[in-house]
Amino acid sequence: DIEMTQSPSSLSASVGDRITITCRASQSIRTYLSWYQHKPGKAPKLLIYAASSLQSGLPSRFSGSGSGTDFTLTISSVQPEDFATYYCLQSYGTPETFGQGTKVEIK
């Protein structure tokens, strides 16, 4: 299985801060990576696909970058509704594998 190592596991941020979450794959996954936002009791939401493509209808403060083994999700100015847990997911190999998650909390 392809292992996805996500960091940090949690972070505290203030509204307006810029935050970056990273995912590292155990082997090259080209750009077969997506990012999801998950709030308790809600369905996870697709944010970014193909490493850097923003899902339709989402604000441009979310962006993704990377290829090969190293990827980042950036929120340029964190808003109150962005406090949640974020996961990366590789779809290069089967089984698909998620990162361990990053919980973004209010400072």
Place this chain on the structure above:
Amino acid sequence: QVQLQESGPGLVKPSQTLSLTCTVSGGSINSGTYYWTWIRQPAGKGLEWIGRIYTSGTTNYNPSLKSRLTISLDTSKNQFSLRLTSVTAADTAVYYCARDYYKHGEFRLDYWGQGTLVAVSS
């Protein structure tokens, strides 16, 4: 607007079979662009990919579950299902169904159900 809704028993006894159904509305499950996927999340843990099915009936399973797992499709009801045999407490989780959009070799889980909690306990 596409919507997915999981349904099934919330409690299953150890060694028995866990069966869940995902009903898709707002779109056809027969569309060739999509796979249909199950994911789960044990309490306090991260997300685990279970497996997926294509409209042709082709399946991909997580090897860790493959010997106990069946995912099937019912196009007449616009539903797909998960069946997991010989369950243990380790199978206790919130189970999600999702639509997996496939394009140019890439998958993306673009619509998800709200999730359903299944507890394995006697």
